[in-house]
Amino acid sequence: MKNSLKELVTGFNSLVIGMKITLGQFFKPTVTVHYPHESLKMPKRFRGHIELVRDPTTGKAVCFACKLCERACPSDCIIVEGAKLDGAKKRSVTQYMLDFTKCSLCGSCVEACRDGAIRFSREFNLASTNKEDYIMDLFKRLQDEAKANPEPQAKAAAASPAPPNAVPKAESAQPVSPPQSKN
Protein backbone atom coordinates (compact mmCIF):
# COMPACT_ATOMS: atom_id res chain seq x y z
CA MET A 1 0.00 0.00 0.00
CA LYS A 2 2.72 2.42 1.07
CA ASN A 3 4.85 1.47 -1.91
CA SER A 4 2.07 1.87 -4.41
CA LEU A 5 1.13 5.25 -2.96
CA LYS A 6 4.76 6.34 -3.23
CA GLU A 7 4.84 5.12 -6.80
CA LEU A 8 1.67 7.07 -7.54
CA VAL A 9 3.15 10.28 -6.15
CA THR A 10 6.52 9.93 -7.91
CA GLY A 11 4.80 8.93 -11.13
CA PHE A 12 2.50 11.93 -11.02
CA ASN A 13 5.44 14.16 -10.20
CA SER A 14 7.32 12.91 -13.24
CA LEU A 15 4.30 13.71 -15.42
CA VAL A 16 4.26 17.27 -14.08
CA ILE A 17 8.00 17.63 -14.76
CA GLY A 18 7.49 16.40 -18.33
CA MET A 19 4.73 18.94 -18.91
CA LYS A 20 6.92 21.72 -17.51
CA ILE A 21 9.71 20.81 -19.93
CA THR A 22 7.46 20.81 -22.99
CA LEU A 23 5.91 24.12 -21.98
CA GLY A 24 9.41 25.55 -21.65
CA GLN A 25 10.20 24.43 -25.19
CA PHE A 26 6.90 25.89 -26.41
CA PHE A 27 8.02 29.44 -25.68
CA LYS A 28 11.53 29.10 -27.08
CA PRO A 29 12.21 30.23 -30.65
CA THR A 30 11.92 27.66 -33.41
CA VAL A 31 15.02 26.20 -35.02
CA THR A 32 13.60 25.43 -38.46
CA VAL A 33 15.41 26.67 -41.57
CA HIS A 34 12.67 27.51 -44.07
CA TYR A 35 14.51 25.79 -46.88
CA PRO A 36 13.30 27.21 -50.18
CA HIS A 37 13.22 30.68 -48.62
CA GLU A 38 16.52 30.39 -46.77
CA SER A 39 19.28 27.82 -46.78
CA LEU A 40 22.18 26.81 -44.60
CA LYS A 41 25.69 28.06 -45.32
CA MET A 42 27.81 25.04 -46.14
CA PRO A 43 30.79 24.44 -43.85
CA LYS A 44 34.31 25.20 -45.10
CA ARG A 45 35.27 21.59 -45.66
CA PHE A 46 32.10 20.77 -47.62
CA ARG A 47 32.98 18.58 -50.61
CA GLY A 48 30.93 19.77 -53.55
CA HIS A 49 32.10 19.38 -57.14
CA ILE A 50 35.55 20.85 -57.81
CA GLU A 51 36.05 24.40 -59.05
CA LEU A 52 38.97 26.47 -60.30
CA VAL A 53 40.62 28.90 -57.92
CA ARG A 54 41.25 32.48 -58.96
CA ASP A 55 44.55 34.19 -58.30
CA PRO A 56 43.76 36.95 -55.79
CA THR A 57 46.19 39.38 -57.46
CA THR A 58 45.40 38.92 -61.15
CA GLY A 59 41.85 37.61 -60.94
CA LYS A 60 42.71 34.92 -63.48
CA ALA A 61 42.80 31.19 -62.88
CA VAL A 62 45.77 29.87 -60.91
CA CYS A 63 45.72 26.74 -63.05
CA PHE A 64 48.30 26.49 -65.84
CA ALA A 65 47.05 23.23 -67.30
CA CYS A 66 49.76 20.90 -66.04
CA LYS A 67 47.18 18.09 -66.28
CA LEU A 68 48.20 16.43 -63.01
CA CYS A 69 44.58 16.36 -61.97
CA GLU A 70 43.54 14.83 -65.26
CA ARG A 71 46.03 12.05 -64.69
CA ALA A 72 45.12 11.61 -61.03
CA CYS A 73 41.44 11.20 -61.73
CA PRO A 74 40.50 7.50 -61.39
CA SER A 75 37.24 7.98 -63.31
CA ASP A 76 38.59 10.02 -66.21
CA CYS A 77 36.13 12.76 -65.67
CA ILE A 78 38.44 15.77 -66.07
CA ILE A 79 39.61 17.24 -69.38
CA VAL A 80 42.08 20.14 -69.17
CA GLU A 81 43.47 22.10 -72.08
CA GLY A 82 45.88 24.98 -71.86
CA ALA A 83 47.83 27.31 -74.14
CA LYS A 84 50.66 29.77 -73.84
CA LEU A 85 49.10 33.14 -74.42
CA ASP A 86 51.04 36.00 -76.09
CA GLY A 87 53.49 37.66 -73.75
CA ALA A 88 52.78 35.32 -70.86
CA LYS A 89 55.55 33.42 -69.12
CA LYS A 90 53.47 30.41 -68.21
CA ARG A 91 50.79 28.43 -69.90
CA SER A 92 47.26 29.17 -68.78
CA VAL A 93 44.15 27.09 -68.77
CA THR A 94 41.74 27.48 -71.71
CA GLN A 95 39.34 24.65 -71.09
CA TYR A 96 38.44 22.70 -67.97
CA MET A 97 35.61 20.19 -68.35
CA LEU A 98 34.29 18.11 -65.48
CA ASP A 99 31.98 15.17 -66.18
CA PHE A 100 30.15 15.12 -62.85
CA THR A 101 28.11 12.05 -63.81
CA LYS A 102 31.30 10.00 -63.41
CA CYS A 103 32.90 11.91 -60.54
CA SER A 104 32.87 10.14 -57.19
CA LEU A 105 34.17 13.17 -55.25
CA CYS A 106 37.26 11.20 -54.21
CA GLY A 107 39.35 14.37 -54.18
CA SER A 108 42.41 12.84 -55.86
CA CYS A 109 42.54 15.82 -58.25
CA VAL A 110 42.60 18.33 -55.40
CA GLU A 111 45.35 16.31 -53.69
CA ALA A 112 47.35 16.05 -56.90
CA CYS A 113 47.27 19.76 -57.63
CA ARG A 114 50.56 21.32 -56.47
CA ASP A 115 49.48 24.92 -56.75
CA GLY A 116 46.11 24.88 -55.05
CA ALA A 117 44.47 25.69 -58.33
CA ILE A 118 41.36 23.60 -57.73
CA ARG A 119 39.24 23.17 -54.65
CA PHE A 120 35.88 21.78 -53.63
CA SER A 121 33.04 24.19 -54.19
CA ARG A 122 30.27 24.59 -51.64
CA GLU A 123 27.52 24.09 -54.17
CA PHE A 124 25.08 21.51 -52.81
CA ASN A 125 21.96 22.17 -54.85
CA LEU A 126 22.80 20.15 -57.96
CA ALA A 127 19.48 18.52 -58.73
CA SER A 128 18.52 18.49 -62.39
CA THR A 129 16.38 16.50 -64.77
CA ASN A 130 18.90 16.97 -67.57
CA LYS A 131 22.04 14.85 -67.80
CA GLU A 132 23.86 17.52 -69.83
CA ASP A 133 23.77 19.84 -66.81
CA TYR A 134 26.40 17.63 -65.18
CA ILE A 135 28.98 18.06 -67.92
CA MET A 136 30.37 21.18 -66.32
CA ASP A 137 32.55 23.77 -68.00
CA LEU A 138 34.52 24.94 -64.99
CA PHE A 139 36.57 27.44 -66.99
CA LYS A 140 33.41 29.17 -68.15
CA ARG A 141 32.12 29.03 -64.58
CA LEU A 142 35.27 30.80 -63.42
CA GLN A 143 34.92 33.48 -66.08
CA ASP A 144 31.25 34.03 -65.18
CA GLU A 145 32.22 34.35 -61.58
CA ALA A 146 34.97 36.83 -62.44
CA LYS A 147 32.45 38.87 -64.41
CA ALA A 148 29.95 38.85 -61.57
CA ASN A 149 32.56 39.64 -58.93
CA PRO A 150 35.54 41.43 -60.55
CA GLU A 151 37.45 42.12 -57.33
CA PRO A 152 38.52 38.76 -56.05
CA GLN A 153 40.90 39.89 -53.31
CA ALA A 154 38.58 40.16 -50.37
CA LYS A 155 36.46 37.19 -51.29
CA ALA A 156 39.38 35.01 -52.29
CA ALA A 157 41.14 35.72 -49.02
CA ALA A 158 38.07 34.69 -47.08
CA ALA A 159 37.39 31.66 -49.20
CA SER A 160 40.97 30.47 -49.63
CA PRO A 161 41.11 26.71 -49.33
CA ALA A 162 42.22 25.44 -45.97
CA PRO A 163 45.56 23.65 -45.93
CA PRO A 164 44.83 19.95 -46.30
CA ASN A 165 46.30 18.83 -43.00
CA ALA A 166 44.90 21.60 -40.81
CA VAL A 167 41.28 20.84 -40.01
CA PRO A 168 39.49 24.14 -39.63
CA LYS A 169 36.96 24.76 -36.93
CA ALA A 170 33.56 23.55 -38.01
CA GLU A 171 31.52 26.55 -39.03
CA SER A 172 28.29 26.76 -37.14
CA ALA A 173 25.44 26.27 -39.55
CA GLN A 174 23.84 29.67 -39.85
CA PRO A 175 20.89 30.32 -42.12
CA VAL A 176 21.81 32.77 -44.86
CA SER A 177 19.04 34.66 -46.44
CA PRO A 178 19.20 35.12 -50.21
CA PRO A 179 17.96 31.98 -51.93
CA GLN A 180 20.67 30.20 -53.80
CA SER A 181 19.38 29.17 -57.17
CA LYS A 182 21.39 26.89 -59.35
CA ASN A 183 22.89 28.22 -62.61
Add this chain to the structure above:
Amino acid sequence: MTQAIANLLKLLATEPYRLLLFLVCMLAFVGLNAAYLVWVERKGAGRFQRRPGPTEVGPAGLLQPVADAVKLMSKQLIVPAGADTTLFRVAPLLMMSPALMSLAVIPWGQGLAARNINVGLLMIFAFGSINVMAIMLGGWSSRNKYAIISAARVVSQNVAYEIPMLLVVITMIMVTGTMNLSEIVQQQAGGFWHWNLFRVWLNPLMPVTFLIFFICMLAETNRAPFDMTEAESELVAGAYTEYAGMGFGVFFMAEYANILLGCALGTALFLGGWQSPFGVLSGVIWFLLKMYFLVFSVVWIRWTFPRTQFYGLLNLSWKILIPVSLFTLVLSSAMMKLFHA
Protein backbone atom coordinates in the same frame (compact mmCIF):
# COMPACT_ATOMS: atom_id res chain seq x y z
CA MET B 1 -36.27 49.73 -35.73
CA THR B 2 -35.33 48.61 -32.23
CA GLN B 3 -38.91 47.43 -31.87
CA ALA B 4 -38.48 45.28 -34.98
CA ILE B 5 -35.25 43.79 -33.66
CA ALA B 6 -36.84 43.08 -30.30
CA ASN B 7 -39.75 41.39 -32.06
CA LEU B 8 -37.35 39.36 -34.17
CA LEU B 9 -35.42 38.24 -31.10
CA LYS B 10 -38.68 37.31 -29.40
CA LEU B 11 -39.70 35.34 -32.46
CA LEU B 12 -36.33 33.57 -32.54
CA ALA B 13 -36.82 32.55 -28.92
CA THR B 14 -40.03 30.72 -29.75
CA GLU B 15 -40.02 27.08 -30.57
CA PRO B 16 -39.23 26.05 -34.12
CA TYR B 17 -36.96 29.07 -34.65
CA ARG B 18 -35.01 28.52 -31.46
CA LEU B 19 -34.24 24.98 -32.56
CA LEU B 20 -33.20 26.17 -36.00
CA LEU B 21 -31.02 28.91 -34.53
CA PHE B 22 -29.35 26.40 -32.23
CA LEU B 23 -28.71 24.02 -35.09
CA VAL B 24 -27.19 26.67 -37.35
CA CYS B 25 -25.08 28.20 -34.59
CA MET B 26 -23.85 24.88 -33.23
CA LEU B 27 -23.04 23.46 -36.64
CA ALA B 28 -21.06 26.59 -37.48
CA PHE B 29 -19.37 26.65 -34.08
CA VAL B 30 -18.45 22.97 -34.14
CA GLY B 31 -17.36 23.09 -37.78
CA LEU B 32 -15.15 26.13 -37.31
CA ASN B 33 -13.75 24.80 -34.07
CA ALA B 34 -13.00 21.41 -35.54
CA ALA B 35 -11.21 23.03 -38.46
CA TYR B 36 -9.22 25.48 -36.40
CA LEU B 37 -8.51 23.10 -33.54
CA VAL B 38 -6.68 21.01 -36.13
CA TRP B 39 -4.66 24.13 -36.91
CA VAL B 40 -4.10 24.74 -33.18
CA GLU B 41 -3.06 21.13 -32.79
CA ARG B 42 -0.55 21.31 -35.62
CA LYS B 43 0.80 24.70 -34.60
CA GLY B 44 1.00 23.51 -31.00
CA ALA B 45 2.72 20.29 -31.99
CA GLY B 46 5.20 22.38 -33.94
CA ARG B 47 5.94 24.79 -31.11
CA PHE B 48 6.34 21.97 -28.59
CA GLN B 49 8.95 20.48 -30.91
CA ARG B 50 10.67 23.82 -31.69
CA ARG B 51 9.37 24.01 -35.26
CA PRO B 52 6.90 26.51 -36.70
CA GLY B 53 4.07 24.20 -37.82
CA PRO B 54 2.08 25.05 -40.95
CA THR B 55 3.30 28.31 -42.47
CA GLU B 56 2.85 28.12 -46.23
CA VAL B 57 -0.92 28.27 -46.77
CA GLY B 58 -2.09 31.76 -45.87
CA PRO B 59 -0.58 33.95 -43.13
CA ALA B 60 0.78 31.71 -40.36
CA GLY B 61 -0.81 28.74 -42.12
CA LEU B 62 -4.30 29.99 -41.24
CA LEU B 63 -5.79 28.71 -44.50
CA GLN B 64 -4.44 25.20 -43.91
CA PRO B 65 -7.77 23.90 -42.53
CA VAL B 66 -9.52 25.21 -45.65
CA ALA B 67 -7.03 23.37 -47.85
CA ASP B 68 -7.49 20.22 -45.76
CA ALA B 69 -11.27 20.47 -46.03
CA VAL B 70 -11.13 20.93 -49.81
CA LYS B 71 -8.83 17.93 -50.08
CA LEU B 72 -11.08 15.74 -47.95
CA MET B 73 -14.23 16.78 -49.79
CA SER B 74 -12.75 16.17 -53.21
CA LYS B 75 -11.90 12.58 -52.34
CA GLN B 76 -14.04 9.65 -53.36
CA LEU B 77 -16.12 7.96 -50.67
CA ILE B 78 -15.04 4.35 -50.88
CA VAL B 79 -16.97 1.55 -49.21
CA PRO B 80 -14.67 -1.48 -49.02
CA ALA B 81 -15.82 -4.70 -50.61
CA GLY B 82 -17.60 -6.92 -48.12
CA ALA B 83 -18.26 -4.10 -45.69
CA ASP B 84 -21.67 -3.52 -44.17
CA THR B 85 -22.58 -0.48 -46.25
CA THR B 86 -25.34 0.91 -44.05
CA LEU B 87 -23.44 0.68 -40.79
CA PHE B 88 -20.29 1.88 -42.47
CA ARG B 89 -22.04 5.03 -43.65
CA VAL B 90 -24.03 5.61 -40.46
CA ALA B 91 -21.11 5.27 -38.03
CA PRO B 92 -19.58 8.75 -38.62
CA LEU B 93 -22.98 10.39 -38.21
CA LEU B 94 -23.59 8.39 -35.06
CA MET B 95 -20.37 9.81 -33.67
CA MET B 96 -21.05 13.39 -34.69
CA SER B 97 -24.68 13.79 -33.66
CA PRO B 98 -24.42 12.99 -29.91
CA ALA B 99 -21.69 15.59 -29.53
CA LEU B 100 -23.86 18.16 -31.30
CA MET B 101 -26.92 17.26 -29.25
CA SER B 102 -25.02 17.43 -25.98
CA LEU B 103 -23.86 20.95 -26.78
CA ALA B 104 -27.52 21.99 -26.49
CA VAL B 105 -27.38 22.01 -22.70
CA ILE B 106 -23.98 23.66 -22.27
CA PRO B 107 -24.50 27.06 -20.59
CA TRP B 108 -22.21 29.41 -22.52
CA GLY B 109 -23.29 32.41 -20.51
CA GLN B 110 -26.01 33.71 -18.22
CA GLY B 111 -29.18 32.31 -19.81
CA LEU B 112 -27.25 31.41 -22.94
CA ALA B 113 -28.05 27.75 -23.40
CA ALA B 114 -30.13 26.29 -26.18
CA ARG B 115 -32.05 24.16 -23.69
CA ASN B 116 -31.96 24.85 -20.00
CA ILE B 117 -33.24 21.44 -18.92
CA ASN B 118 -32.82 20.27 -15.37
CA VAL B 119 -31.25 16.92 -16.24
CA GLY B 120 -28.64 18.41 -18.56
CA LEU B 121 -25.76 16.51 -17.03
CA LEU B 122 -27.62 13.23 -17.33
CA MET B 123 -28.41 13.99 -20.96
CA ILE B 124 -24.77 14.63 -21.80
CA PHE B 125 -23.68 11.34 -20.31
CA ALA B 126 -26.55 9.45 -21.89
CA PHE B 127 -25.54 10.72 -25.33
CA GLY B 128 -21.86 10.61 -24.51
CA SER B 129 -21.76 6.83 -24.41
CA ILE B 130 -23.17 6.59 -27.94
CA ASN B 131 -19.89 7.56 -29.57
CA VAL B 132 -18.30 4.37 -28.22
CA MET B 133 -20.87 2.48 -30.21
CA ALA B 134 -20.20 4.65 -33.25
CA ILE B 135 -16.49 3.83 -33.27
CA MET B 136 -17.25 0.20 -32.59
CA LEU B 137 -19.74 0.01 -35.47
CA GLY B 138 -17.35 1.87 -37.76
CA GLY B 139 -14.57 -0.55 -36.93
CA TRP B 140 -16.78 -3.61 -37.12
CA SER B 141 -18.48 -2.75 -40.39
CA SER B 142 -15.30 -1.92 -42.32
CA ARG B 143 -14.21 -5.57 -42.42
CA ASN B 144 -10.62 -4.83 -41.67
CA LYS B 145 -8.51 -6.53 -39.02
CA TYR B 146 -7.04 -3.32 -37.64
CA ALA B 147 -10.45 -1.72 -37.44
CA ILE B 148 -11.88 -4.70 -35.54
CA ILE B 149 -9.01 -4.74 -33.04
CA SER B 150 -9.60 -1.04 -32.58
CA ALA B 151 -13.33 -1.61 -32.07
CA ALA B 152 -12.57 -4.14 -29.32
CA ARG B 153 -10.15 -1.74 -27.70
CA VAL B 154 -12.50 1.22 -27.74
CA VAL B 155 -15.19 -0.75 -25.96
CA SER B 156 -12.96 -1.99 -23.14
CA GLN B 157 -11.29 1.40 -22.80
CA ASN B 158 -14.52 3.34 -22.64
CA VAL B 159 -16.18 0.90 -20.26
CA ALA B 160 -13.17 1.24 -17.99
CA TYR B 161 -13.18 5.03 -18.07
CA GLU B 162 -16.94 5.60 -17.99
CA ILE B 163 -16.99 4.29 -14.40
CA PRO B 164 -14.60 6.76 -12.73
CA MET B 165 -16.04 9.54 -14.89
CA LEU B 166 -19.56 8.84 -13.67
CA LEU B 167 -18.41 8.40 -10.07
CA VAL B 168 -16.80 11.83 -10.26
CA VAL B 169 -19.92 13.31 -11.79
CA ILE B 170 -22.08 11.71 -9.06
CA THR B 171 -19.81 13.36 -6.51
CA MET B 172 -20.40 16.67 -8.24
CA ILE B 173 -24.15 16.14 -8.34
CA MET B 174 -24.13 15.37 -4.62
CA VAL B 175 -22.09 18.45 -3.83
CA THR B 176 -24.13 20.78 -6.01
CA GLY B 177 -27.49 19.10 -5.52
CA THR B 178 -28.60 19.60 -9.13
CA MET B 179 -28.12 18.25 -12.63
CA ASN B 180 -28.89 21.57 -14.24
CA LEU B 181 -25.62 22.92 -15.63
CA SER B 182 -26.75 26.56 -15.54
CA GLU B 183 -27.57 26.20 -11.87
CA ILE B 184 -24.22 24.50 -11.19
CA VAL B 185 -22.43 27.45 -12.74
CA GLN B 186 -24.70 29.87 -10.88
CA GLN B 187 -23.59 28.33 -7.58
CA GLN B 188 -19.94 29.08 -8.37
CA ALA B 189 -20.41 32.86 -8.59
CA GLY B 190 -18.23 35.35 -6.75
CA GLY B 191 -14.54 34.71 -7.29
CA PHE B 192 -12.40 31.74 -8.12
CA TRP B 193 -12.42 30.41 -4.53
CA HIS B 194 -16.09 29.60 -5.09
CA TRP B 195 -15.33 27.40 -8.09
CA ASN B 196 -16.01 23.74 -7.48
CA LEU B 197 -12.35 23.04 -8.14
CA PHE B 198 -11.35 24.96 -4.99
CA ARG B 199 -14.29 24.14 -2.71
CA VAL B 200 -12.17 22.04 -0.40
CA TRP B 201 -14.49 22.56 2.55
CA LEU B 202 -17.07 20.42 0.73
CA ASN B 203 -14.52 17.76 -0.11
CA PRO B 204 -10.78 18.14 0.47
CA LEU B 205 -10.09 16.02 -2.60
CA MET B 206 -11.84 18.39 -5.04
CA PRO B 207 -8.70 19.07 -7.19
CA VAL B 208 -8.11 15.31 -7.40
CA THR B 209 -11.69 14.93 -8.56
CA PHE B 210 -11.07 17.42 -11.33
CA LEU B 211 -7.90 15.58 -12.31
CA ILE B 212 -9.79 12.29 -12.54
CA PHE B 213 -12.47 13.98 -14.62
CA PHE B 214 -9.86 15.40 -16.98
CA ILE B 215 -8.01 12.08 -17.37
CA CYS B 216 -11.28 10.26 -18.03
CA MET B 217 -12.25 12.95 -20.53
CA LEU B 218 -8.98 12.35 -22.40
CA ALA B 219 -9.63 8.63 -22.42
CA GLU B 220 -13.28 8.97 -23.46
CA THR B 221 -12.37 11.20 -26.39
CA ASN B 222 -9.56 8.80 -27.34
CA ARG B 223 -6.89 11.43 -27.08
CA ALA B 224 -3.19 10.77 -26.55
CA PRO B 225 -1.81 9.31 -24.34
CA PHE B 226 -4.92 7.12 -24.41
CA ASP B 227 -5.41 7.00 -28.19
CA MET B 228 -5.39 3.22 -28.30
CA THR B 229 -8.21 3.18 -30.85
CA GLU B 230 -6.22 4.81 -33.61
CA ALA B 231 -2.70 3.99 -32.45
CA GLU B 232 -1.02 4.79 -35.78
CA SER B 233 2.12 2.78 -35.19
CA GLU B 234 0.23 -0.45 -34.52
CA LEU B 235 -3.26 -0.16 -36.01
CA VAL B 236 -2.72 2.09 -39.08
CA ALA B 237 -5.65 4.36 -38.19
CA GLY B 238 -7.69 1.98 -36.07
CA ALA B 239 -11.41 2.11 -36.68
CA TYR B 240 -10.93 4.85 -39.28
CA THR B 241 -8.59 2.82 -41.48
CA GLU B 242 -11.09 2.16 -44.27
CA TYR B 243 -12.72 5.59 -44.23
CA ALA B 244 -11.86 7.94 -47.07
CA GLY B 245 -12.76 11.53 -47.79
CA MET B 246 -15.49 13.12 -45.71
CA GLY B 247 -16.33 9.82 -44.00
CA PHE B 248 -13.02 10.21 -42.24
CA GLY B 249 -13.53 13.97 -42.12
CA VAL B 250 -16.73 13.62 -40.08
CA PHE B 251 -15.03 11.23 -37.64
CA PHE B 252 -12.22 13.71 -37.31
CA MET B 253 -14.59 16.61 -36.72
CA ALA B 254 -16.55 14.55 -34.21
CA GLU B 255 -13.37 13.82 -32.31
CA TYR B 256 -12.72 17.54 -31.93
CA ALA B 257 -16.38 18.21 -31.15
CA ASN B 258 -16.11 15.65 -28.35
CA ILE B 259 -12.95 17.29 -27.01
CA LEU B 260 -14.76 20.62 -27.10
CA LEU B 261 -17.74 19.13 -25.29
CA GLY B 262 -15.51 17.53 -22.66
CA CYS B 263 -13.64 20.78 -22.06
CA ALA B 264 -16.89 22.77 -21.92
CA LEU B 265 -18.27 20.30 -19.38
CA GLY B 266 -15.10 20.53 -17.29
CA THR B 267 -15.36 24.31 -17.40
CA ALA B 268 -19.00 24.31 -16.29
CA LEU B 269 -18.56 21.67 -13.60
CA PHE B 270 -15.26 22.67 -12.03
CA LEU B 271 -13.99 26.01 -13.31
CA GLY B 272 -17.04 28.15 -12.72
CA GLY B 273 -18.33 28.36 -16.28
CA TRP B 274 -18.98 31.93 -17.32
CA GLN B 275 -18.18 33.31 -13.83
CA SER B 276 -15.16 35.58 -13.77
CA PRO B 277 -12.37 34.64 -11.35
CA PHE B 278 -12.64 38.00 -9.55
CA GLY B 279 -16.38 38.12 -9.06
CA VAL B 280 -16.94 41.00 -11.51
CA LEU B 281 -17.46 41.20 -15.29
CA SER B 282 -18.76 37.68 -15.74
CA GLY B 283 -19.61 36.69 -19.28
CA VAL B 284 -19.26 34.34 -22.20
CA ILE B 285 -15.64 35.37 -22.68
CA TRP B 286 -14.64 33.67 -19.42
CA PHE B 287 -16.33 30.47 -20.44
CA LEU B 288 -14.48 30.46 -23.77
CA LEU B 289 -11.16 31.36 -22.14
CA LYS B 290 -11.39 28.54 -19.64
CA MET B 291 -12.61 26.08 -22.24
CA TYR B 292 -9.81 26.89 -24.68
CA PHE B 293 -7.27 26.68 -21.87
CA LEU B 294 -8.45 23.12 -21.27
CA VAL B 295 -8.28 22.44 -25.02
CA PHE B 296 -4.72 23.75 -25.04
CA SER B 297 -3.90 21.44 -22.13
CA VAL B 298 -5.25 18.54 -24.16
CA VAL B 299 -2.87 19.42 -27.00
CA TRP B 300 -0.08 20.02 -24.51
CA ILE B 301 -0.57 16.58 -22.98
CA ARG B 302 -0.70 14.93 -26.38
CA TRP B 303 2.68 16.28 -27.39
CA THR B 304 4.29 15.58 -24.02
CA PHE B 305 3.46 11.98 -23.21
CA PRO B 306 3.95 8.86 -25.29
CA ARG B 307 1.03 6.49 -25.80
CA THR B 308 0.41 4.17 -22.83
CA GLN B 309 0.31 0.44 -23.17
CA PHE B 310 -3.11 -1.11 -23.15
CA TYR B 311 -2.39 -2.80 -19.81
CA GLY B 312 -1.24 0.50 -18.39
CA LEU B 313 -4.44 2.11 -19.58
CA LEU B 314 -6.69 -0.46 -17.91
CA ASN B 315 -4.53 -0.65 -14.79
CA LEU B 316 -4.74 3.11 -14.37
CA SER B 317 -8.50 3.00 -14.53
CA TRP B 318 -9.27 -0.09 -12.46
CA LYS B 319 -6.47 0.15 -9.91
CA ILE B 320 -6.17 3.89 -9.36
CA LEU B 321 -8.97 6.02 -10.80
CA ILE B 322 -11.93 3.88 -9.74
CA PRO B 323 -10.79 3.35 -6.12
CA VAL B 324 -9.84 7.01 -5.75
CA SER B 325 -13.08 8.26 -7.25
CA LEU B 326 -15.08 5.88 -5.05
CA PHE B 327 -13.16 7.21 -2.07
CA THR B 328 -13.94 10.82 -2.97
CA LEU B 329 -17.60 9.89 -3.41
CA VAL B 330 -17.74 8.32 0.06
CA LEU B 331 -15.70 11.14 1.56
CA SER B 332 -17.88 13.90 0.17
CA SER B 333 -21.09 12.13 1.23
CA ALA B 334 -19.67 11.66 4.73
CA MET B 335 -18.66 15.29 4.91
CA MET B 336 -22.08 16.38 3.71
CA LYS B 337 -23.75 14.26 6.37
CA LEU B 338 -21.42 15.48 9.13
CA PHE B 339 -20.88 19.18 8.37
CA HIS B 340 -23.34 20.45 5.83
CA ALA B 341 -26.52 18.51 6.59
